[in-house]
Amino acid sequence: MKYKIQIEPEAQLDIQEAITWYNEQQKGLGRKFYNEVKTYLKHLKTNPFFQIRYDDVRCLPLKKYPYTVHFTVNDTDKVVIVRAVFNTSRDPNIWKNR
Numbered sequence: 001m002k003y004k005i006q007i008e009p010e011a012q013l014d015i016q017e018a019i020t021w022y023n024e025q026q027k028g029l030g031r032k033f034y035n036e037v038k039t040y041l042k043h044l045k046t047n048p049f050f051q052i053r054y055d056d057v058r059c060l061p062l063k064k065y066p067y068t069v070h071f072t073v074n075d076t077d078k079v080v081i082v083r084a085v086f087n088t089s090r091d092p093n094i095w096k097n098r
Contacts, residue, residue, distance in 0.1 A: 002045045003073070007082045011070075014085040018067065036064055037085060048073045048080045057083065 007015075015037055023030035040060055048071070050058045060069040070084040 001078060003048050003078045003080045005041050005045060005080050005082065007041075008084075011082045011084050018065075018085065018087070033065055033067075036062055037067075037069070040069055041082070044069075044071065044080045061088070 015034065019030035019034050021030075022033045040062060044060065048058070050060050053059045053070075056072050057070050058073065060071070062068070066088045068086055068088055069082060070086055071080050071082045073080055
């Protein structure tokens with residue numbers, strides 16, 4: 001059964017900030033980043049059970065970009081809740097304190 005994807009506002013902001021940064025580096029690179037994120041989110045619809053990294057938060061690293069999708073799974077309602085799309089170079093405590 002497919003899961004619904006719910007993206008929290010903070011995660012939406014993470015994605016938008018990354019798109020802006022990548023577009024500043026090279027025109028069109030933000031679009032490529034966004035497409036990769038969309039592909040990974042689509043994958044979570046059918047297989048959300050990645051390793052739990054802390055508390056109940058699971059992480060899915062992107063292959064082409066230094067970002068990790070942080071999410072929780074509500075198995076009862078079949079919902080994947082994306083909490084953050086976080087650069088792996090940043091201190092993880094920043095997003096945990098949201």
